[in-house]
Amino acid sequence: MATMKTTRDVKGVGLAIPRPDGPEKVTGQVQYVADLKPRGLLHAKLFRSPHAHARVVSIDTTRARALPGVRAVLTAADIPELKRKAPTRAHAVLAIDRVVFVGQPIAAVAADELAIAEEALDLIEVRYEVLRAAVDPLESMKPGAPPVADAGTEADTSEALAHGSVAGVATEAKPSKAVNISQQAKLQRGDVAKGFAESDVVIEKTYRVPMVHQGYLEPHAVLAQWDTNGLLTLWVSTQGSFNTRSEVADVLELPENRIKVIPMECGGGFGGKIRALCEPITAILARATGRPVRYVMTRREELEAGNPAPQVIIRLKTGVKRDGTLMALEAESVIESGAFSGAVLTVSGVFLASLYLWPAFEVRGFEVLTHKPSIAAYRAPVAPHTIFALDSHMEQIARVLGVDPVEFRLRHLQREGSPMANNQPWLNNGGVEVLTRIAEHPFWKQRAEWKASGDARRLRGTGLALGGWLGGLQPTGATVRLNPDGSLSVLTGQVDIAGTNIALAQIAASAYGIDVDKVRITTGDTDVAPVTGLSAGSKTVYTVGVAVMEAAKDARNQTLEIAAKEMEASIHDLEIENERVVVRGLPDRGVTLAQIGKKGNLYMSKVPPVLGVSHPAFSQQAPAFAAELARIEVDPETGDVTLHGFVVVQDVGKAINPLGVEGQMQGGAVQSLGMALTEALTYDDAGRLTNPSLLDYRKLTAADLPNIETIIVEKPSPAGPFGARGVGEPPIVPAPAAIANAVHDATGVRLTELPLTPERIALAIAAQPAARRPAS
Amino acid sequence: MRRFQLALPRNIDECVKFLAERGPETKVIAGGTDLLPQMKNGLLKPAAVVDLSGVADLRTLRRQDGSGLRVGASVTAREIERDAYVRSAYPALAESGALVGSVQIRNLATVGGNLCNAAPSADMAPPLLALEAEAVVAGPRGRRRVSLSDFFTGVRRTVLAPDELLVELIVPALGPRSGGQYLRHTPRRELDIAVVGVASQITMSDGVCAKARIALAAVAPTPIRATAAEQALEGRPLTAEQIGRAATLAVEAARPISDQRGSADFRRHLVAVLTRRTLTTALERAAR
Structure with a gap:
């Protein structure tokens, strides 16, 4: 699988190619959903709850309906499909009689102008009976906490299935009276009590990572239009058009083939645009008005009522022998899911107990509901959180034992074939390779010199961490056509969210035997494209790449068969070279691809058109690891952290497009540096978001970031196209731990709650015993 | 909207x-x-x-020989940041202009807007307070001058009546051996709001501090002066010990709240750090 036989080196796999869609994006030429303006367009706005938990006593929309320019004002009573027990957030289109998070939609308006729709919101009068809200997940777990879900709501594990991450984890029934624990899982092996009893060093810490927003530039946006036959078309910013179609069909009780989802340019998703969010209400408004309706969330709505990443609280206890032998690990992961179930619960436990080999472990996971917006995936869901806990812990153990922290990790790191916590064997991966490679970096080798070069005003330190992702799988499909001019057209339904289309074109080029500039990839809508999965789980190139490769090989074989007949040659003697099919060793004898393409498209022609097809399913994941290294400086008085250098080493199997791979490595690093240093959705005691703008929800800017050095390691995966592994998720995983380790190296302060804000760092340094405090 | x-x-x-x-x-x-x-x-x-x-009249930034600087209310933060005279004569003011938002925002944001918005964290308020600027206000009954110390009346509130407009700021000339600095703390380098901002402005004479003005942002409902800290410095040499004492007095002047940008404890901690640092730099600049 790792190499494709082609007759010469075509411009394809391995070439660093800038994204062809780059220039039109940076010059503002690309059309997003918010740019679509069909005739008769109406603008939608949602009336959202100001309370985290309240009974809706009454809703009066009379004045809003009377406002000139308003075409519809809907409440739950106007939507026959609404069910009291909404199984997912998407089903809870509008609140019926209870709101469970600030920002939950209660009424919807469609109007001629956006300003009119906004004015109409002011005219809607809702009376509430405010109820006690469960805001902190640890409190929400306790018996007697105010219930979030309506009784009888089931745990939603579809996200975990979509990510195809972890099998074989036992789930448990929830304890009675703990009404807000929606999922539980437990992993266990060996005798933990005995392990701790025999340990020389026992460390226990609790790590906390707050809710963070995925931070895609383009907010959620939908345009909905019904035709006179009752067919619904949705133009959507989504990570998976077929998933959107299924969810909307389920909510609206429509056959799937009566919905067409057109995936528009997606201005970022990172897991936040997997699940349907505002598609159903937009479609319902369009149905109610008979007009096209567009809904675009504001940034404030995104932050207040999007679907952020969960808060994760991990209590981690480990025991080791003085000689460094691992003895026992005990952990409890609490994943705050907000108002609806849907967290990927098991990833945390599996990573905690599997990355390093513990003879005895007991890991429990809890998904807990709170009165906050429900959560969704965010680039390697819960993995950065888990590695923040685990790798911070490994570093502390190594320091207590006085051993080299890299050697300590390497000694205990999983190897291919060793058992994961769920008893599945670890698959082929490059964990050892990336960790070994990063330890060779000058930043790591010269960490003592860097530390010594600081002074009392500038404490300097270095930190590294290792993390990864197990890799996702989902069935997919692709077709490859040969055009009358000899070029190739590739069709998938896969949303290009990360530059994957150029990588897929490179795969098609190499598999077929033609230069990439002769290949064009189209992302089709759900009416025309082969069924495909989400652009998520680091699996677009890993899975769709296989479909494209197989379809291109199919097209190649068909091409050679046609040429063999034309040339009366054996197919085994034929090659594709310079856009011609030639007999090996006889370059003068040949037929051009254009000739074959033309014959497949000629009136009365007996030559079939070339149409390569592949629609595979998959069973083998490809774990992918990244190690990251930070060189930092801390101002001990203000707590300011300056990043002087940051390195990502990642095993990508095979870099199909090294430029795209490096972009993913840098982008993932940037997002996780934000998680590490500044990002948190913060809530008051009543469950209201206190930082609902990008001013106070602090994504890092270019001014905060150093050059991010990328080092690609290629350890081929057995099943990926040309040996590729998933690339998107691993680089977001290690940074928070690497930064925490670097801050500790610089200051002596070990912080266990993200983000590592200047305030947390400065106050922790100030609270240190004077002897350890740096002189000021 | x-x-x-x-x-x-x-x-x-x-x-x-x-x-x-x-x-x-x-x-x-x-x-x-x-x-x-x-x-x-x-x-x-x-x-x-x-x-x-x-309104072109609001956009002028004029140096007045011997009598300081007049800053039109519509002068942008970017103009303040880049003006050669402001940079050399009033570095604290130039530094505050350079910290607002990002370059794109500074190209639009104005001095008048920063003051009239009256956020406790307004970056240009502390240096203008420390420079003892006066605001010129136009209304139906003509113009009046208001000391900037009296301009802010509460969170997002000023002395401006609904029918009044801030026209310009008059910044007095500084004597020889004057120096100043504005520093603020933010978690991000750009596009952020001061958790605490401190401007210090001093004039030295015969080795002692003849005049000290210290103004604080984001630690009270309005930008404020730390007058006790100022008085403790005047008439004394600015030793590290004196500066430390002034920093402690500045903390006492602060009445911070805890909010999403920082706790009251951290804000008090920062007032001490930034007062000490700005005074130290102001002293260095006064010696030039």
Whole structure:
């Protein structure tokens, strides 16, 4: 699988190619959903709850309906499909009689102008009976906490299935009276009590990572239009058009083939645009008005009522022998899911107990509901959180034992074939390779010199961490056509969210035997494209790449068969070279691809058109690891952290497009540096978001970031196209731990709650015993 | 954003006239970098907006020989940041201009807007307070001058009546051996709001501090002066010990709250750190 036989080196796999869609994006030429303006367009706005938990006593929309320019004002009573027990957030289109998070939609308006729709919101009068809200997940777990879900709501594990991450984890029934624990899982092996009893060093810490927003530039946006036959078309910013179609069909009780989802340019998703969010209400408004309706969330709505990443609280206890032998690990992961179930619960436990080999472990996971917006995936869901806990812990153990922290990790790191916590064997991966490679970096080798070069005003330190992702799988499909001019057209339904289309074109080029500039990839809508999965789980190139490769090989074989007949040659003697099919060793004898393409498209022609097809399913994941290294400086008085250098080493199997791979490595690093240093959705005691703008929800800017050095390691995966592994998720995983380790190296302060804000760092340094405090 | 009436006056008189007619439901827009986000998020819903972009008189930044600087209310943060004279004579003010928002925002954001928005964290307020600037205000009854110390009356509140407009700031000339600095703390380097901002402005004479002005942002409902800290420095040499004492007194002047940008404890901690640092730099600059 790792190499494709082609007759010469075509411009394809391995070439660093800038994204062809780059220039039109940076010059503002690309059309997003918010740019679509069909005739008769109406603008939608949602009336959202100001309370985290309240009974809706009454809703009066009379004045809003009377406002000139308003075409519809809907409440739950106007939507026959609404069910009291909404199984997912998407089903809870509008609140019926209870709101469970600030920002939950209660009424919807469609109007001629956006300003009119906004004015109409002011005219809607809702009376509430405010109820006690469960805001902190640890409190929400306790018996007697105010219930979030309506009784009888089931745990939603579809996200975990979509990510195809972890099998074989036992789930448990929830304890009675703990009404807000929606999922539980437990992993266990060996005798933990005995392990701790025999340990020389026992460390226990609790790590906390707050809710963070995925931070895609383009907010959620939908345009909905019904035709006179009752067919619904949705133009959507989504990570998976077929998933959107299924969810909307389920909510609206429509056959799937009566919905067409057109995936528009997606201005970022990172897991936040997997699940349907505002598609159903937009479609319902369009149905109610008979007009096209567009809904675009504001940034404030995104932050207040999007679907952020969960808060994760991990209590981690480990025991080791003085000689460094691992003895026992005990952990409890609490994943705050907000108002609806849907967290990927098991990833945390599996990573905690599997990355390093513990003879005895007991890991429990809890998904807990709170009165906050429900959560969704965010680039390697819960993995950065888990590695923040685990790798911070490994570093502390190594320091207590006085051993080299890299050697300590390497000694205990999983190897291919060793058992994961769920008893599945670890698959082929490059964990050892990336960790070994990063330890060779000058930043790591010269960490003592860097530390010594600081002074009392500038404490300097270095930190590294290792993390990864197990890799996702989902069935997919692709077709490859040969055009009358000899070029190739590739069709998938896969949303290009990360530059994957150029990588897929490179795969098609190499598999077929033609230069990439002769290949064009189209992302089709759900009416025309082969069924495909989400652009998520680091699996677009890993899975769709296989479909494209197989379809291109199919097209190649068909091409050679046609040429063999034309040339009366054996197919085994034929090659594709310079856009011609030639007999090996006889370059003068040949037929051009254009000739074959033309014959497949000629009136009365007996030559079939070339149409390569592949629609595979998959069973083998490809774990992918990244190690990251930070060189930092801390101002001990203000707590300011300056990043002087940051390195990502990642095993990508095979870099199909090294430029795209490096972009993913840098982008993932940037997002996780934000998680590490500044990002948190913060809530008051009543469950209201206190930082609902990008001013106070602090994504890092270019001014905060150093050059991010990328080092690609290629350890081929057995099943990926040309040996590729998933690339998107691993680089977001290690940074928070690497930064925490670097801050500790610089200051002596070990912080266990993200983000590592200047305030947390400065106050922790100030609270240190004077002897350890740096002189000021 | 809600619909509103837009007025486009060509001079200060037209502007004041419109304000007098429409009064309290009207907002004035210069750069719009504070106003528009509030309007977009529904926090402000003015029925009318007066756009100052056509009022050229408000855009002048003039050096007055021997008598300081006049800064029109519509002068942008970027102009303050880049003006050679401001940079050399009033570095604290130039530093505050350079910290607002990002370059794009500074190209729009104005001095007048920063002050009239009256956020406790307004970056340009501390240096202008420390420089003892005066505000010139136009209204239907003519013009009046207000010391900037009296300009802010509360969170997002000023002495301006609904029919009044801030026209310009008059910054007095500084004596020889003067120096100043503005520092603020933010978690991010750009696009952020001061958790604490401190401006220190001193004039030295015969080795002792003849005059000290210290102003703090984001530690009280309005930007404030730390007068006890100022008085403790005047008439004394600025030793590290004296500066440390002033920093402690500045902390006592602060009345911070805890919010999403920082706890009261951290703000007090920062007031001490930044007062000490700005005074130290001000002393270095005064020696040049």
